[in-house]
Amino acid sequence: MQLTQQQQAMLDGAQGKALAKVMKTLVMYGETFGATRMVPVTSDYGHLVTSFGLGVLKPVYALLDEIIADGVVAKQQFSVDPRPLQKGVPVTLLQSLVFRLMYSKQTEYEARLQKLGLMGDDAFTCACYQPETGNTPQQGQVLSWAESSAVVYANSVLGARCNRNSGIIDIFGSIAGFVPEFGLLTDEGRRATWVVELKTTKLPPAQVLGSAIGMKVLEEVPYIRGLTTYLGNELTPAVQDYLKDMGAATASNGAVGLYHVEGLTPEAVQLGDALLAPQTNTYVIDDAELQRVMDSYPCIWKEADAEPKMCFIGCPHLSLSQLQSWTARLEQALQQQGRQKVAIPTVLTAAPAVVKEFEQTPDAARLQATGSVLASICPLMYMNNPLCGKLPIITNSNKLRTYTSARYATDERILAAITQGGALQ
Amino acid sequence: MKVFKGRPVVPGTAQAEALVSSAGFNTLASFQKSLMFGDKKSSCSDQNNAELYQQPMAGKALCMPQTIGSTTGGMVLYCAVEMGQSPACLLFSKPIDSLAAAGAILAGVWSDVPMPTVDSLGDEFLQYVKSGMPVAVAPDGTVTVG
Numbered sequence: 001m002q003l004t005q006q007q008q009a010m011l012d013g014a015q016g017k018a019l020a021k022v023m024k025t026l027v028m029y030g031e032t033f034g035a036t037r038m039v040p041v042t043s044d045y046g047h048l049v050t051s052f053g054l055g056v057l058k059p060v061y062a063l064l065d066e067i068i069a070d071g072v073v074a075k076q077q078f079s080v081d082p083r084p085l086q087k088g089v090p091v092t093l094l095q096s097l098v099f100r101l102m103y104s105k106q107t108e109y110e111a112r113l114q115k116l117g118l119m120g121d122d123a124f125t126c127a128c129y130q131p132e133t134g135n136t137p138q139q140g141q142v143l144s145w146a147e148s149s150a151v152v153y154a155n156s157v158l159g160a161r162c163n164r165n166s167g168i169i170d171i172f173g174s175i176a177g178f179v180p181e182f183g184l185l186t187d188e189g190r191r192a193t194w195v196v197e198l199k200t201t202k203l204p205p206a207q208v209l210g211s212a213i214g215m216k217v218l219e220e221v222p223y224i225r226g227l228t229t230y231l232g233n234e235l236t237p238a239v240q241d242y243l244k245d246m247g248a249a250t251a252s253n254g255a256v257g258l259y260h261v262e263g264l265t266p267e268a269v270q271l272g273d274a275l276l277a278p279q280t281n282t283y284v285i286d287d288a289e290l291q292r293v294m295d296s297y298p299c300i301w302k303e304a305d306a307e308p309k310m311c312f313i314g315c316p317h318l319s320l321s322q323l324q325s326w327t328a329r330l331e332q333a334l335q336q337q338g339r340q341k342v343a344i345p346t347v348l349t350a351a352p353a354v355v356k357e358f359e360q361t362p363d364a365a366r367l368q369a370t371g372s373v374l375a376s377i378c379p380l381m382y383m384n385n386p387l388c389g390k391l392p393i394i395t396n397s398n399k400l401r402t403y404t405s406a407r408y409a410t411d412e413r414i415l416a417a418i419t420q421g422g423a424l425q
Numbered sequence: 426m427k428v429f430k431g432r433p434v435v436p437g438t439a440q441a442e443a444l445v446s447s448a449g450f451n452t453l454a455s456f457q458k459s460l461m462f463g464d465k466k467s468s469c470s471d472q473n474n475a476e477l478y479q480q481p482m483a484g485k486a487l488c489m490p491q492t493i494g495s496t497t498g499g500m501v502l503y504c505a506v507e508m509g510q511s512p513a514c515l516l517f518s519k520p521i522d523s524l525a526a527a528g529a530i531l532a533g534v535w536s537d538v539p540m541p542t543v544d545s546l547g548d549e550f551l552q553y554v555k556s557g558m559p560v561a562v563a564p565d566g567t568v569t570v571g
Contacts, residue, residue, distance in 0.1 A: 021534055028530045032434055032521065049496050056460045059507030060500060063535055102461070146496045166499025166527030183523070218493075219522065255493060255522070300472055384457070403454065403495060 001027055002037050007178060018070035022172045029169060030180020038178035039185065042142045043160065045119060045135040046078035046174035047128050049146040049167045052381055053106030060168065061105065064112050067175070074117035074174040079128035079135045081147055082317065084381035088373055090310065090345040095387045102385060116171065124376060125351030127244065127317040129153055132353035139266055142185060144173025149248035149316040149399065155258040157235065157243050159266035161185045164257035184257050190221065190267065191277040192260055198226030199286045205410045207398040209285065210246035212293040214254025216283045221258050223276060228263040235264065237321045248316045252399035300405050306392040311418050312379040312406065314349035315397035323350055323358050327367040333419040334370060341371030343421030352376045380404060394424060426571040429550045433566040434521055435533040437541030441513035443558045443570065444485035446477050447551060449493035452501050452524065455482065460504060467510040486560035487512035490551060492525040502528025506536050514562050517544040518551040543568055
């Protein structure tokens with residue numbers, strides 16, 4: 001790799017041993033993927049995937065301490081994924097004890113993040129690109145992020161450039177101010193190698209469409225035709241929400257870091273079919289294919305027909321308009337059932353800044369009246385508690401389904417389950 | 426005995442018993458429980474990986490096509506190395522993915538006990554190697570099986 005004088009000096013230890021090791025890591029990482037140079041990180045803010053003070057991550061804390069002790073801070077402030085815990089989220093005494101043991105290093109870890117350059121106390125969300133949080137990259141900006149749902153959104157919907165990095169590599173790029181140029185940072189790496197032809201009779205659930213695409217194309221770049229039939233050609237807030245949820249499923253059910261939607265996402269609008277690689281594969285998705293994908297999801301509950309004990313909505317974190325929409329749908333469904341409150345504990349999650357905005361609206365009281373809980377935690381980290389993971393928990397998130405024992409259902413089935421109770425229909 | 430030549434991502438030597446995942450290896454799902462509960466054998470906790478589920482991974486030559494799953498994967502691998510619960514080496518039939526690369530490189534740079542890592546060993550490697558076979562890794566990326 002060709003380094004500039006400044007980069008070579010960093011690698012040689014001119015700015016301390018810790019920064020030299022950070023550079024060495026980035027250089028080796030880049031060389032593994034054929035990068036020939038480093039390019040500046042040009043986004044206003046970084047974003048870290050590691051937000052949890054798990055006691056077992058001692059090696060990570062030691063690594064960060066080594067960096068901090070050398071007087072190193074990030075060259076850009078950063079947001080970070082959601083916190084694992086929050087008052088108000090339903091837990092039993094025993095679950096609470098296990099949580100305290102699991103995340104025993106949370107306060108200390110957050111102190112390290114403050115020293116390194118955390119944006120603020122409200123910067124804990126996986127959907128940092130939403131305007132309320134204020135970490136919204138511009139098209140063409142180079143990022144050093146790792147959170148898979150944020151990377152795929154920034155690349156696809158905002159047109160920013162970021163590889164699908166691992167945790168720790170994200171903060172290293174923000175510290176060095178450079179990242180190795182390869183993969184999704186290059187024009188070549190952003191060309192689509194799969195054409196997805198959507199031939200369904202109606203708009204598919206975003207989480208299922210994303211799941212199907214992710215499972216098929218894995219880490220490759222898909223170019224999706226036919227979605228504008230249902231979404232139109234404008235990136236309205238509702239369309240952005242759809243693409244957020246679809247993208248998160250492509251990234252977790254596969255390893256997609258970028259997708260293009262013909263006539264809709266910025267690069268597809270600007271470049272059209274020129275985004276296609278010379279050789280592409282084709283994947284046709286119709287109603288039967290979506291059903292096949294949904295039927296393939298294993299249920300790993302002890303009793304497959306158990307009555308759900310809890311529900312999570314919002315992985316990735318909900319937007320303001322999604323919160324408003326869920327409030328209205330919950331109210332209506334409860335009214336139809338002649339109920340005042342949801343039948344099982346239901347937690348909706350959104351970024352702290354989004355929750356603050358929501359609380360300024362009359363909808364906040366309406367949502368609270370349904371008995372639902374609004375929080376800013378990461379449902380995945382909640383499910384990582386072995387006592388929680390054993391419970392029959394349902395979700396409308398395909399990401400949560402993939403990484404935990406939570407069972408996926410479409411919004412309609414989720415709504416029925418939480419307002420009627422009983423087994424999932 | 427068969428010899429395969431790959432690319433050393435993190436060069437080093439290792440001799441260990443093979444543990445084979447013919448499907449993508451989900452790093453977080455596999456190591457989550459063993460790291461959390463200090464299981465030094467690192468029994469695989471990924472219920473979706475029937476070949477590896479509940480198999481000890483520590484000290485093995487972990488053979489796989491690529492890793493999959495959460496982008497915390499690299500960090501998890503690094504922690505496994507630092508906590509003495511990692512495989513002896515990582516052997517990939519395909520070009521390494523960015524998450525596994527990050528984990529192997531973090532261990533190589535930041536740990537006293539690097540984890541030799543070789544990629545691009547080819548599909549034939551994964552078809553030939555079986556769990557339990559002896560595996561030797563050389564610094565130039567030569568992998569001897571059997």
